[in-house]
Amino acid sequence: MTLSANPNQAAAPLPGPGEASALEKRVRNALTQRHHAGSAPILLMAHLVLGYPSLDENRRVIDAMVANGVDLIELQIPFSEPIADGPVIAMANQAALDRGFRVAEGLGFLGEVVRQHPIPFLLMTYFNILHAHGVEAFIRETKVLGGDGLIVPDLPLEEAGPARTLCQDVGVDWIQLMTPTTPEARLAAIGAAARGFCYCVARKGVTGRQTEFDNTIDGFLDRCRSVTGVPLALGFGVKSAKDVQNLVGKADIAVVGTAAMEVHRTGGVFAVGRFFADLRT
Amino acid sequence: MSQGYHGAFGGAFIPEILHETFRRLTVAYETARADPAFWASYLQLMENYSGRPTPLTLADNLSREFGGRRVYIKREDLNQTGAHKANNVMGQGLLVKRMGKRRVIAETGAGQHGVATATMAARMGLECVIYMGAEDVERQRPNVFWMEQLGARVVPVTSGSRTLKDAINEALRDWVGSMDDTHYLLGTACGAHPFPEMVAWFQSIIGEEARRQILTQAGTLPTHVYACVGGGSNALGIFQAFLNDPDVALVGVEAGGEGLASGRHAARLAGDGVVGVAHGYKTFFLQNADGQMRDTHSVAAGLDYVGVSPILAHLHAQGRVRFAAATDSEVVSALKHLMRAEGIIPALESSHAVAQALKELPELPADAVVIINLSGRGDKDIFTVADALDDPGWRHFIRSKAENYARRDEHNQIFQGKESGQ
Numbered sequence: 001m002t003l004s005a006n007p008n009q010a011a012a013p014l015p016g017p018g019e020a021s022a023l024e025k026r027v028r029n030a031l032t033q034r035h036h037a038g039s040a041p042i043l044l045m046a047h048l049v050l051g052y053p054s055l056d057e058n059r060r061v062i063d064a065m066v067a068n069g070v071d072l073i074e075l076q077i078p079f080s081e082p083i084a085d086g087p088v089i090a091m092a093n094q095a096a097l098d099r100g101f102r103v104a105e106g107l108g109f110l111g112e113v114v115r116q117h118p119i120p121f122l123l124m125t126y127f128n129i130l131h132a133h134g135v136e137a138f139i140r141e142t143k144v145l146g147g148d149g150l151i152v153p154d155l156p157l158e159e160a161g162p163a164r165t166l167c168q169d170v171g172v173d174w175i176q177l178m179t180p181t182t183p184e185a186r187l188a189a190i191g192a193a194a195r196g197f198c199y200c201v202a203r204k205g206v207t208g209r210q211t212e213f214d215n216t217i218d219g220f221l222d223r224c225r226s227v228t229g230v231p232l233a234l235g236f237g238v239k240s241a242k243d244v245q246n247l248v249g250k251a252d253i254a255v256v257g258t259a260a261m262e263v264h265r266t267g268g269v270f271a272v273g274r275f276f277a278d279l280r281t
Numbered sequence: 282m283s284q285g286y287h288g289a290f291g292g293a294f295i296p297e298i299l300h301e302t303f304r305r306l307t308v309a310y311e312t313a314r315a316d317p318a319f320w321a322s323y324l325q326l327m328e329n330y331s332g333r334p335t336p337l338t339l340a341d342n343l344s345r346e347f348g349g350r351r352v353y354i355k356r357e358d359l360n361q362t363g364a365h366k367a368n369n370v371m372g373q374g375l376l377v378k379r380m381g382k383r384r385v386i387a388e389t390g391a392g393q394h395g396v397a398t399a400t401m402a403a404r405m406g407l408e409c410v411i412y413m414g415a416e417d418v419e420r421q422r423p424n425v426f427w428m429e430q431l432g433a434r435v436v437p438v439t440s441g442s443r444t445l446k447d448a449i450n451e452a453l454r455d456w457v458g459s460m461d462d463t464h465y466l467l468g469t470a471c472g473a474h475p476f477p478e479m480v481a482w483f484q485s486i487i488g489e490e491a492r493r494q495i496l497t498q499a500g501t502l503p504t505h506v507y508a509c510v511g512g513g514s515n516a517l518g519i520f521q522a523f524l525n526d527p528d529v530a531l532v533g534v535e536a537g538g539e540g541l542a543s544g545r546h547a548a549r550l551a552g553d554g555v556v557g558v559a560h561g562y563k564t565f566f567l568q569n570a571d572g573q574m575r576d577t578h579s580v581a582a583g584l585d586y587v588g589v590s591p592i593l594a595h596l597h598a599q600g601r602v603r604f605a606a607a608t609d610s611e612v613v614s615a616l617k618h619l620m621r622a623e624g625i626i627p628a629l630e631s632s633h634a635v636a637q638a639l640k641e642l643p644e645l646p647a648d649a650v651v652i653i654n655l656s657g658r659g660d661k662d663i664f665t666v667a668d669a670l671d672d673p674g675w676r677h678f679i680r681s682k683a684e685n686y687a688r689r690d691e692h693n694q695i696f697q698g699k700e701s702g703q
Contacts (some may be wrong), residue, residue, distance in 0.1 A: 080559075084296040084298075084457070097573055128557045128566075129572050129612060131558055131572060132570065153296050157292070159292055179303045181302070186300070
């Protein structure tokens, strides 16, 4: 048996850094506004799993997040096989599906919250959701509904060619991931293709585990910064005001996922709002 | 540079954090594959430890029953730990040593791969953690018992549908955080590149032997080769040696469960699988219109998997391998048939291949030469089979055993109470 070439490889070469995308401009504007308002020049990006525990509760949580200083929101469309997620988010994925969550509802929800809130919204999901929906249709709908970007953790650079080209064509940013294990040459390739911002994964392991905010992270962010001009988001394990403070001047966006979900689970919507407000103090 | 495609299937759809780990594994595998000394050491280990070559048994009574059509059985059930799984784990074990890692993790459905991995880890001095769906832990308690006795830690996975696919997700999550010193010992020819190719390579030992043996014993190539298909490793193992023999019909048998119309089955290629991407690779998966994986069902836990090897998906697309599905009831009948006819106890998984062969044999040409790949032995399935046969003697045995345990527990509690002065 012989191995044949990747059929996805025929994709057109991606454009270089060029002009900043709409999402990148929104991120930079938000950073400037934070600066002028006298707060720390770092944005907060929240993550939530659509349909967990319900879309109604998602609405209330988003209201609380926006009212308490969240600058971007990543909406996860649940998938039955969330291999890059830790137990808390994986459980939320399954719970949403058990309650009958459908992808069309998630897309409808994106359109709704984009109309209601002036911040960027991104969709995060796994590639099979796009594949089953039709990759092109999914990306075009994301754009029409007002989504700013897509995060697909199981679609690495080698496999993403056609999807990234489509994103580029319709004006939705394909958010690249950089990790501490990514070698230099590969980091450079990812950095060169990055649009909107780069999602830097703070450490090995899935979401929701302890991260030590030490010099290793600083060094990693320096490496990321050296290969791309787009803003940097740092995620995985950010859960306190101290963590966020530590990232000021190093990253542009702090991503808070599992910690906020735990707060919501134990304290409800009000607690989530207070949690994000406290992250900025 | 993307690798590992077989037609439209395969690839490596992995989180970025694992990219370097997969790259290093690919290099280790390709280097080993190009090194004849590695394969020689593998063959030696399999001969000295696993009892290879396994026999190719002429099933005399079945052959007579089917009018002189010759039926041969490739005896992977006679491997160390009772299944073809040994071929893969010992091969990957040698690679783990070569890569200098000290820990292995694995996922298991029926438990056979877990037992095989725990056995290899014990022999090679590696720490071993086995992820297993909580549902499968219940169904396959004897295998859990053996894994633990062999020194492995068995982690029941309670997420999702609590079966093999959830165990795979959990093992991947472990690996994402532990790849520096840990190898994920995937049990079948699925997953991201290079796993399908690597597992198929180690399993090719089955077909290489079977081809030599049938030529010696029957003086001809087989006309038909039957193998069950969960992930597809035993099927690929035997099929590979005959891929370039167009007159040899290759038949993969999936789990028909309660029937394809019932929706409760695991027939991806013979049933209603749809191309998708999950668990790191592109293949046919049982999924709904949104792309969510469906729950699967089979009387055989080892065939209860939602995807199928991308190499088999390609051979299916090419028409080189024909796929069929055997139902749970056909499988239990086939198991009884083989036991009574030949004194061989097949695993429920392997009984799928037997069932399809028995179904087709009456229609085959009179000079047909059939090989059934018997991937594993059936004693592990004693609880499931006894349930399926509703055996009264077995029920009585389990009841009295339970009563004995209850009496012993009660006695111990009283004794401990006296000891502590209560």
